[in-house]
Amino acid sequence: IVAEIEKKITEAFEVFDRESNKTVDVREIGCIIRSLGCFPNEAEVQELLAQVNMEVEEQGGFIHLEQFLPVMTKVLLERRFWPIPEDVILHAFEALDENKCGYITKEDLVKHLTEE
Amino acid sequence: AFKAAVLIQQWYRRYVARLEMRRRCTWRIFQSIEYACEQDQIKLHNFFSYLMDQFTPSSSKERDFISRMFISGESYKEAELEKCCDYESIEVPDSYTGPRLSFPLLPDHATALLEAFQQKQQLHARYVLNLLHETRKHLKQLPNISHVSTCYSEEVTVCGAPWGNLSLLTSTCSLLLQNGLPSPSKSYVFNGDFVDRGKQSLEILIILFAFLLIYPKEVHLNRGNHEDHIVNLRYGFTKEVMQKYKVHGKKILRMFQNVFCWLPLATLIDQKVLIIHGGISDTTDLNMLEKIQRDKFISVLRMKKKKESSRKPEIQAINGESKSDTEAAGNEAAPRLSLQPQSAQAPSTANRLEFSRWLRQTVQDQIDTCRRLVDISESEPEELTYSSMVSLKDVDEPCWTYQEEWKQILDILWSDPMPQEGCRENKVRGGGCYFGPDVTEKFLEKYSLQFLIRSHECKQEGYEFCHNRKVLTIFSASNYYEIGSNRGAYVKLGPDLIPHFVQYQANKTAHMLTMTQRQGIPVARISRVEESAFRALREKLFAHTSALISAFKAYDGDNTGRITLSNWATAVESVLRLGLPWRMLRPQLVRSTEDGMLEYKSWLDDLAMEQRSREHIQSSLLEVIYRNRSNLETIFRIIDRDHSGLISFEEFQQTWKLFSSHMNIELTDDGIDDLVRSIDFNKDGNIDFNEFLEAFRLVKQCP
Numbered sequence: 103i104v105a106e107i108e109k110k111i112t113e114a115f116e117v118f119d120r121e122s123n124k125t126v127d128v129r130e131i132g133c134i135i136r137s138l139g140c141f142p143n144e145a146e147v148q149e150l151l152a153q154v155n156m157e158v159e160e161q162g163g164f165i166h167l168e169q170f171l172p173v174m175t176k177v178l179l180e181r182r183f184w185p186i187p188e189d190v191i192l193h194a195f196e197a198l199d200e201n202k203c204g205y206i207t208k209e210d211l212v213k214h215l216t217e218e
Numbered sequence: 219a220f221k222a223a224v225l226i227q228q229w230y231r232r233y234v235a236r237l238e239m240r241r242r243c244t245w246r247i248f249q250s251i252e253y254a255c256e257q258d259q260i261k262l263h264n265f266f267s268y269l270m271d272q273f274t275p276s277s278s279k280e281r282d283f284i285s286r287m288f289i290s291g292e293s294y295k296e297a298e299l300e301k302c303c304d305y306e307s308i309e310v311p312d313s314y315t316g317p318r319l320s321f322p323l324l325p326d327h328a329t330a331l332l333e334a335f336q337q338k339q340q341l342h343a344r345y346v347l348n349l350l351h352e353t354r355k356h357l358k359q360l361p362n363i364s365h366v367s368t369c370y371s372e373e374v375t376v377c378g379a380p381w382g383n384l385s386l387l388t389s390t391c392s393l394l395l396q397n398g399l400p401s402p403s404k405s406y407v408f409n410g411d412f413v414d415r416g417k418q419s420l421e422i423l424i425i426l427f428a429f430l431l432i433y434p435k436e437v438h439l440n441r442g443n444h445e446d447h448i449v450n451l452r453y454g455f456t457k458e459v460m461q462k463y464k465v466h467g468k469k470i471l472r473m474f475q476n477v478f479c480w481l482p483l484a485t486l487i488d489q490k491v492l493i494i495h496g497g498i499s500d501t502t503d504l505n506m507l508e509k510i511q512r513d514k515f516i517s518v519l520r521m522k523k524k525k526e527s528s529r530k531p532e533i534q535a536i537n538g539e540s541k542s543d544t545e546a547a548g549n550e551a552a553p554r555l556s557l558q559p560q561s562a563q564a565p566s567t568a569n570r571l572e573f574s575r576w577l578r579q580t581v582q583d584q585i586d587t588c589r590r591l592v593d594i595s596e597s598e599p600e601e602l603t604y605s606s607m608v609s610l611k612d613v614d615e616p617c618w619t620y621q622e623e624w625k626q627i628l629d630i631l632w633s634d635p636m637p638q639e640g641c642r643e644n645k646v647r648g649g650g651c652y653f654g655p656d657v658t659e660k661f662l663e664k665y666s667l668q669f670l671i672r673s674h675e676c677k678q679e680g681y682e683f684c685h686n687r688k689v690l691t692i693f694s695a696s697n698y699y700e701i702g703s704n705r706g707a708y709v710k711l712g713p714d715l716i717p718h719f720v721q722y723q724a725n726k727t728a729h730m731l732t733m734t735q736r737q738g739i740p741v742a743r744i745s746r747v748e749e750s751a752f753r754a755l756r757e758k759l760f761a762h763t764s765a766l767i768s769a770f771k772a773y774d775g776d777n778t779g780r781i782t783l784s785n786w787a788t789a790v791e792s793v794l795r796l797g798l799p800w801r802m803l804r805p806q807l808v809r810s811t812e813d814g815m816l817e818y819k820s821w822l823d824d825l826a827m828e829q830r831s832r833e834h835i836q837s838s839l840l841e842v843i844y845r846n847r848s849n850l851e852t853i854f855r856i857i858d859r860d861h862s863g864l865i866s867f868e869e870f871q872q873t874w875k876l877f878s879s880h881m882n883i884e885l886t887d888d889g890i891d892d893l894v895r896s897i898d899f900n901k902d903g904n905i906d907f908n909e910f911l912e913a914f915r916l917v918k919q920c921p
Binding site: 118 | 221222225226227228232236239242243246637784801802
């Protein structure tokens with residue numbers, strides 16, 4: 103099973119690997135992690151990145167597959183950042199919908215999301 | 219509430235990430251299929267080499283048949299061409315409502331042409347030939363490498379071919395309106411590949427040549443790898459011309475062939491920026507490029523080895539052995555000259571000794587002729603007839619072999635940059651090479667250049683830098699693979715030679731290209747592109763059904779009919795070799811799985827049902843057709859010398875036999891009969907191969 107997971111991670115990694123040299127831009131890591139099925143928030147992505155980067159010093163904005171693989175494998179095995187079930191999201195929307203009218207306007211949504 | 223916001227944010231980010239992943243996967247699919255398509259070219263080469271080297275024709279008929287494939291695209295003598303291009307004699311009926319051109323062309327003519335094409339009108343053959351004639355006249359006087367200076371034109375715009383799936387008028391108008399018409403202060407360089415994409419290649423060329431003639435100093439064209447006879451045969455330009463011009467099509471095609479080989483090879487801006495279509499190699503030599511007679515190379519893809527001498531006393535290439543013979547004669551100049559028909563009769567059999575002796579003799583004659591010419595007249599190289607092709611200068615300088623020159627042009631038109639250092643053969647495309655950053659560095663240094671601009675590869679954002687920003691790829695056809703697949707871009711350079719990019723993506727609903735900033739891509743667009751990509755992929759899978767079954771069985775030791783999804787992915791990659799992320803793509807390709815296992819037989823059956831199949835044809839035969847269809851089409855077109863779309867039944871059978879013996883396929887005579895019977899014969903023993911290919915849905919052009 104670990105082998106299978108590793109293959110999956112490698113594949114996802116390679117899709118973003120522009121120069122076919124086993125590195126991706128650090129800004130794409132969030133995308134890769136999420137497309138593998140995880141739901142980290144930004145802070146968690148940064149945490150993960152720190153873990154990956156801890157192995158080597160200055161990577162200069164690039165993440166190497168070798169460092170990424172073991173960390174990500176653990177994440178998938180432990181089912182960390184697992185997707186939130188739909189009803190929870192529904193609750194989330196309801197919580198923002200103060201007037202209980204069944205919708206929120208774009209402005210409201212933007213306001214809330216950028217308030218972080 | 220805060221928590222809620224965070225949750226939504228998370229969810230949304232994931233959604234966007236998935237979209238991005240889908241987009242990239244789709245991109246990968248298209249790219250790998252496109253390159254695999256170009257790989258077919260190699261297979262075609264192998265087929266021809268096989269015919270030349272190993273196949274012993276069992277009858278004179280077969281030998282005739284094969285040699286017909288090899289008699290090279292003729293290079294035309296002036297006289298012949300004049301006859302060909304005799305547009306004066308073509309009458310234009312009064313009923314013709316399309317644009318009428320008179321030369322010299324004026325901007326109004328261009329407008330008239332654009333409008334006419336928008337209305338789906340066709341330019342009369344007479345004007346097409348006239349236009350081509352004038353274009354050729356203009357191109358002939360241009361050097362191999364055009365020079366542009368930002369002192370005169372303040373701004374140079376470089377585009378790859380800006381046309382893809384869209385309407386010609388939309389693209390052209392948009393480009394010119396957004397950027398401005400060519401003028402002394404605004405030059406344009408179009409970097410090759412004007413044809414073979416979409417059904418309007420002809421109109422595109424007409425417009426392009428019209429602009430070239432209207433603004434001769436401001437518009438520059440570079441030859442691309444598609445401005446090539448053989449490539450046109452494969453990719454559809456030939457067909458397009460023949461369909462649109464039934465009477466004069468052949469003449470028009472010949473003229474195009476000739477005009478293409480007169481297109482300049484490169485453009486140099488301020489002696490600092492080199493623009494070529496493909497790339498460079500570690501042997502690219504600008505001096506050689508400047509001096510080559512570029513019109514000798516009608517097709518850079520023509521088979522280079524020829525053991526059978528052609529009936530016509532022309533030499534397109536020299537076989538390895540006879541080259542050494544001529545070298546022994548001490549004349550490197552030998553292979554470069556084309557020979558006049560009256561000077562010698564080529565031996566009709568491939569008696570190598572006789573052949574090389576004859577070669578040496580005729581070559582010597584040519585050299586003597588040239589020497590005489592040098593004595594007589596010091597200037598007017600134009601006066602030299604087409605057939606005495608050595609220019610006066612070159613007689614004194616070291617002459618390069620045909621092979622060397624040929625390689626120079628091939629590399630320029632077909633090479634691709636790669637991230638690794640070095641320079642290796644470009645096996646994917648079947649021509650040119652992959653060149654690394656070190657090659658670029660050395661080249662730029664050698665000629666004191668700042669950077670290279672090239673096209674040849676589709677880039678998602680329309681442009682891309684590599685090799686430390688020393689190589690810029692510019693690709694101007696947005697929606698190249700499919701509506702929504704990619705942006706197009708063009709680059710503008712001012713005297714500071716700093717590139718400014720303009721990106722765009724054509725919007726199907728709008729009539730103008732919309733210039734957009736980096737935006738999120740609407741989901742609908744992704745799905746459409748995705749669908750297209752997956753359809754193509756499923757077809758490829760189907761084409762390899764038997765190989766896939768064997769691969770699956772290898773993992774299914776107990777013969778349960780099922781394999782794990784993991785093994786599925788490995789097996790598929792080992793067969794197709796497309797380098798795709800199969801595990802990511804699996805949900806789209808495999809519908810139903812039980813407990814992580816796949817019943818492969820029924821999966822393959824499902825795939826088969828999607829392709830329209832003919833039950834009474836051997837299924838293995840069907841697979842073969844699908845797998846090799848683009849090659850088959852090309853071969854048919856080569857055989858069909860008069861471009862009529864018909865080949866005789868015998869030719870058809872012979873083609874099949876040759877092909878199947880090369881591919882080591884078991885093909886019973888019954889199998890061929892079934893195949894043939896399923897096609898409608900329309901004319902007494904002739905097969906309309908377009909119908910044949912249509913019947914098996916083989917006419918789809920490779921992207």
